[in-house]
Amino acid sequence: MIYPNGILNILGKAIKKGESAEAKFSVAKLHTNTTVDVPVIIHRSKKPGPTVLFTAGIHGDEVNGIEIVRQLISKSVNKPKIGTIICMPVINIFGFINLQREFPDGRDLNRMFPGSKTGSLAGRVAHHLMNEVIPKVDYIVDFHTGGANRFNAAQIRIQAGNSQHDAFASIFAAPFVLYSKNIRKTFRNACNKLEIPVILFEGGKSLSLDKEITKIGVEGSTRFLSHLGMLEDTHEVPLAQKPVFVEESKWLRAKYSGMFKTVFNVNTYVEKGQILGFITDPFGKLNHAVKATYSGYLINVNETPIVYQGDALFHITSKLKETND
Template identity: 50%
Template sequence: MEFTSRNLKILGKSVIPGATKTIELKIAKLHTMTQLKIPIIVSRSVYEGPTVLLTAGLHGDELTGIEIVRQIIRKGLNYPERGTIICMPLVNVFGFVNQSRDFPDGRDLNRVFPGSANGSLASRFAYRIMNDVIPTVDYVIDFHAGGRSRFNAPQIRIEPNNHELDDLADAFSTQFLLYSNNIDGSFRSSCDKLGKKYLLFEGGKALDINTSIIEEGIKGTVRFLDKLQMLHKNFSVEKPDKKMIYIENSTWIRAQYSGLLHNFTPNGTFVKEGETLGIITDPYGLVEEPILAPNDGYIICENQASIVFQGDAVYHISTQLKDE
């Protein structure tokens, strides 16, 4: 490996080869006049290599992703054998403080990228990330979770027909790979337009810290870094227990009635068309309505709410696997 003499600059701060530095991105003040700062932890090897960005907490209530990146830092996995690893464990500190998905202006940060220097608070922050951080990186892993009651099985989401992303997702290797098109205004879409290779990890649900999902996220990141020859020699790679399942298409099964939700089908289960996944009941013992699988497929998300309303999403099921 070749040594590097190139200093890396983020927000006007230089990080020399072999150094680790925390750079603070100042975003705004609270109405209490308290300045909010986002720590960006930059760790560099003395050897040339790519730059990987690990982000979490884009939605401030998605705690499992925050814990994944925190543990990566705590374990020292962010010290690369070559190249640079940048960690932003908590992007949306506003949402984290308020235990909310959104910014104080009511906007979803993941729908305002690439942002604007003169836009809303969320838009201005997105603009800072895209202009001050993203130009320095080559790869992004962004950690997410489901909504407050919707628990996602561990999955990587990438856009279809991108062979390099396929290879990187294979290296990460979790329970499911879900092909999904980029959404306008999303962090993923904006990174893609700049040529950054982006993996979106989904697992668990909001306002919850799940140990098994955290382990999946950490092990996958280790395999990803090993693929890029960035994993420090002090760490070993644990191969996945099972082959990843590739999902081309999927759909939501929605509640046909309001009532109490009784779930019989855990995440990751393969079900057959017509199989009873759960039931919806009334409180009075008069109604028990089954929720039936519309097709053969894998359950990749389950609604863990006790009460649902008509039209609520209750299960996310695959409808087509790759090469079916």
């Protein structure tokens, strides 16, 4: 990104080449009239180059992503040898404080983009982000996790048909790459409309920290920055595996309500007819074996002990992209 006179003007800060700063992303005031500001950590090299934004905590209960960005900062991965790196570890500070997914107005921030200057609280935050920060960046890495008690395998989500996104996903090298359509009013959709590439990482589950998930997120981010030529060789991370590209996947749902116990964890390849778990009742009358209806990788597993009929239990890949490897 080329800035006028080489100065990055963002969130009220004027940051020259080679400078670092902590800006404030002003969200709102509490009902006590206390100001709520989100720290934004910015490091610029003296040498020109791309600007990469790391975001997490759009959903306040998705703490794995917040931990990944925290580690990028603590390990000084966010200090580039060229270009600029911007870190926003917690966007939905209200949800993070209250350990909740949504904003205080009950809205999902990731369904409010590009937002409105005069709309709801979540809509105003989305508008502020899209107008004050996003126009300053070239690439975005956005971190998310699975929902309540549903553990996601580490994965990158991109839209099909974009060779640049495919290449970025291969470089990040999470175990899986899922082709998924851009959902209306999401952060990713709003940024893609501005032709700003978004690498969306999913891994783990809400309100839980997982060492392996954060390790994959940190290492993948480091590889991506190294690919852009932004890091010193000391930060180089070798490619651990080639990701599996998933063209289609399906949910396997509970036929009965009851107590649920899974047999396998995520990343496991299962065969059609294989027993994946059991649904029982407290009275010893029900013992239903949940079987795979087709072969594929488990990319999400429900870890809740109690399920109801129709609840999603397993997310299984049903069609993989053919490669020449």
